[in-house]
Amino acid sequence: MAVTAASVTAGGRRPGAIGGSPGEGGSRLGGIARAFWTSVRIGWRMEANWTDPLLFFIYSVAKPVSAALILVVMLSIVAGPAAANLRPFVVIGTALWSLVTSGISGLAWSILDDRERYRMLKYIYVSPADFVVVLLGRGVARLGVGAAGTIITIVIGILVLGVPFDLGRIDWPVLVLATLFGLTSVVALALLLAAICLQTRQESWSYPEAFAGAAFLVSGAVFPLTVLPAPVQVLGLVTPLGWWIEAARRAFLPDAPSGIGGAGSYLASINGGAVPSAAECLLALIVTGAVATLAAAVVFRFSVRRAQERGLLDLTTGS
């Protein structure tokens, strides 16, 4: 500890001048971007298992691929030869699902991990970085990890499971827009869930997966919404996930059966039985996604305020 106090400050950064304060050089937007990318980068370092081949294989390859395989096998037992038709439907659905799970759970787990395991949540909270921005960055990092599983599942689906794939037939504008708005919606739902987990006093590690599981049911990922009771179908129609998966599926496989609408569905009782077009799915995704994002922003803000009032930000169940 021989270095003097003054010499340490000479880090080259612009020190806060009079009336200013340290590091307050850039614009507010610049600060947000910096905090965001830092969190993505740090989150990636913490969550990605690239350095550990076994972990990487288990989480990013084995888990999503085996989930798809189980469903494909089940389907061929139940539906017999007709299953071949449904196979692409299921593979794309489960592939996207791995993204949904890691996306939805990611933010909430970041909160729980940081509060309970790393005990860093309070230090992040009392730093000038926007709390929500830091969390979003961490969430996006987890999404990235989930995306690896999605891509691997789709590739295996095409190479091994005979999912028809024709680069020329992919509807790129729909796919790009669906991915953009779909991932935004996933992050919004994740934020909502994070807001809830912030309030819990008990360990709530199982909440995110339970929530993701429930959402899985109503998203039409592996079976069409039509098979569910009408009230549950409504739930599926007002959440963005189903619309996202449907829009993405249409972009990939224009001829695949639809997970939403069609004969006998609740939607048919409203729109007269037509299967929604890709554009309609996209529109529904944008509307439901916007509502979810707005709700998430409001609820999260409220949750943080309440956590500060109740002393939940550094609450741990252990010592």
Next chain:
Amino acid sequence: MSVMSQEPRVGAASEPAASPAAETPTTATPPASPAVPAGTPLALQVESVRRVYKAKSGAVTALAGVDLEVQAGELFGLLGPNGAGKTTLIKILTTLLAPTSGTAKVFGFDVEHETKRIRRIMNMVAGGEQSGYGILTVREQLWMFSQFYGMSSADGWKRSEALLDRVGLGEKKHQRVSTLSTGERQKMNLARGLMNDPWILFLDEPTLGLDVEAARSLRELMLEWRAAVPGRTILLTTHYMAEADELCDRIAIVHKGRILAIGTSAELKRRVQRESIFRVELDRLEGGVGSIAHLPGVVKATTAATDGGQAERQNVAINLVLEDDAALGAVVGALGTHGSRILGLQKSEPTLEDVFVELVGRGFEDEDEPEEHVDDPEAST
């Protein structure tokens, strides 16, 4: 998508102030350290702050109306038994926790409404906790915070390494956080606390769990850091009386959510002891203590046990309580005329622990007192 409220920059509120460091002619290069503006109101201004926690067993009043003012540049200590409310006060001042009622300002910024501003100019370090991202390296974790404080990436790396060198962790910078010992994590935590060169640093039991050498170098570092720039302020809690005595300009003794006394260590000691107390050792004392008890200025004179035993069995020790030090002269003179030889003379000073025990009414080990449970209708949270 920013959900958090937007806060303007710190600049405006403290603009008119001129820093002592800035009185040298302005040059193109900014001062080496962020200076705390002179004439800044007060580092801390706490008024009637109450904090009530809702627990299963009922409402717990952690702070029962605290008033406190700390000047910029002070090293201020909070002393108090477990559960006194010290950590709660620090949490409120660092914007981690909202007060139930009352107001608190940090360098003039309100802890409830100007949180973003406060977060730029303060930092905190809590001792005795295993915090950190185990999988990251020590310098990565620090770098993350440098980015949160708005430094460029390259500057962040430089600063992280400089700070690690400074707290004596330079050699461990590439090690994973999970491999650090408790004390090393504590040092890393301190480096994080210094990242933004805060105007005020909150240290909650910073030397807890540190070895003697580490605790001493941390204390030196604290003093050195504060001395480097006028106005830098430290609020410290500790259970080590000697530490508080050695470091703090002023000390507040907190108990059951209230401040019982505030003052310099010397002032606090005077509170518990207005008279001067001496211990005198003599080869003999003819006429016993009675012969000096009547002297002017002597409040009380009693015999005391002599230490040592065997060889000194002939010796006499007396405890003298005098109105003030000046009365000692008469006593020494009288002893001389009695033919006593003074073998030793010791002024006994009260320790901070004496003050603490007298004010708080119990020692540290005594934990049997139940927590204060107050049913408070005002408790909104």
